[in-house]
Amino acid sequence: MKSPSSFDEGDFDFCGNNIRVSHLGVEMSLRSEIAKLRKEVRGELKKVSSLEELDTLWVRVLGRKGKLTSLTRELGRLSSTERPTVGKMVNELRQAFETSFAEKRRELERELRERKLEKETLDITLPGKLPQLGGKHLITQIIEEVIRIFIGLGYQVAEGPEVELDYYNFEALNTPPDHPARSLQDTFYIRRKGERPMAEDVLLRTHTSPVQVRVMEKTKPPIYIIAPGRAYRHDVPDPTHSPMFHQIEGLAVDRNITFGDLKGTLEVFAREMFGGERKVRLRPHFFPFTEPSAEVDVSCIICDGKGCRVCKYSGWLEILGAGMVDPNVLENVGYDTEEITGFAFGMGVERIAMLKYGVSDIRLFFENDVRFLKQF
Numbered sequence: 001m002k003s004p005s006s007f008d009e010g011d012f013d014f015c016g017n018n019i020r021v022s023h024l025g026v027e028m029s030l031r032s033e034i035a036k037l038r039k040e041v042r043g044e045l046k047k048v049s050s051l052e053e054l055d056t057l058w059v060r061v062l063g064r065k066g067k068l069t070s071l072t073r074e075l076g077r078l079s080s081t082e083r084p085t086v087g088k089m090v091n092e093l094r095q096a097f098e099t100s101f102a103e104k105r106r107e108l109e110r111e112l113r114e115r116k117l118e119k120e121t122l123d124i125t126l127p128g129k130l131p132q133l134g135g136k137h138l139i140t141q142i143i144e145e146v147i148r149i150f151i152g153l154g155y156q157v158a159e160g161p162e163v164e165l166d167y168y169n170f171e172a173l174n175t176p177p178d179h180p181a182r183s184l185q186d187t188f189y190i191r192r193k194g195e196r197p198m199a200e201d202v203l204l205r206t207h208t209s210p211v212q213v214r215v216m217e218k219t220k221p222p223i224y225i226i227a228p229g230r231a232y233r234h235d236v237p238d239p240t241h242s243p244m245f246h247q248i249e250g251l252a253v254d255r256n257i258t259f260g261d262l263k264g265t266l267e268v269f270a271r272e273m274f275g276g277e278r279k280v281r282l283r284p285h286f287f288p289f290t291e292p293s294a295e296v297d298v299s300c301i302i303c304d305g306k307g308c309r310v311c312k313y314s315g316w317l318e319i320l321g322a323g324m325v326d327p328n329v330l331e332n333v334g335y336d337t338e339e340i341t342g343f344a345f346g347m348g349v350e351r352i353a354m355l356k357y358g359v360s361d362i363r364l365f366f367e368n369d370v371r372f373l374k375q376f
């Protein structure tokens, strides 16, 4: 407590007694307190910089124990003539405070909103983040291209299992038990669950030709199908060998199918696939499941038949094996070989990709190095 001076008002300690000095009159004292509070609050409001600070100040001024509230209580000490004027002043001050607090609140909220908006603004001048778009593997592209060509000729796409029975892979395809392809050195055989030694009737198909048999077993002629898929051979990887590779099988079975139909079909395919000027050449060959059989060449797609490194200066590139479906195969599926004939062909997809794009190592297709794959 302070010591009394002639100009002070309020509660003072006088020789241990609390006395109230009001020589200017309670009214005067309240009036000056009102003025003081008005000034004080105005100053503090200016300093407020957050909604939390505003709330604290509100409690301190207008709250139940706030300064204005205690001022209001002081009104009781006024005489009934003084009370209405001073009371009005206090009410006006409360209203003024309420208005300026509300104003301040709006201002703070607006600032907060603006700051938030600023933070969340999209900078449309920033370069966008391009999602990495994948592309189709060259092998897939070639398969799709071949399918497109044959669909145009009225063929349908067929598929068969990669884990195949010896019956479909060899036996039904007229391949004798002592054929070298059936040896453990050439074919991956599968051990059946719980069975030992290896049962030699389940294997990874060594070509897509078993699809021929599977389709013929289930369908009556006419059949015009193309069957793309993976095949497996027990080979050590090197620039021209991969234990897994892709083939596309073709099969046409109908009445009156001739060797001429085979050649015509392959010519159309070669021109569509490799360009209008391609010539096709058939060389006698042997496959157990076709008779006669041929290896099929196209005029070199690099040098146009003049001779270059890719065609080893022969002017020709071997692209597939083909032939007339052997009557034994047709009989195995119950067809009447007096009525029904057919041709079949099979091509290596990697080989075509390598010839078309000058890729010198088949292993590149399966190493999954995007720097290689991205080029196609």
Ligand code: PHE
Pocket: 206, 207, 208, 209, 249, 250, 287, 290, 321, 322, 323, 344, 345, 346, 347
């Ligand atoms: N299946 C043979 C191979 O993998 C290719 C072929 C298919 C030959 C159809 C003739 C007829 O070599």
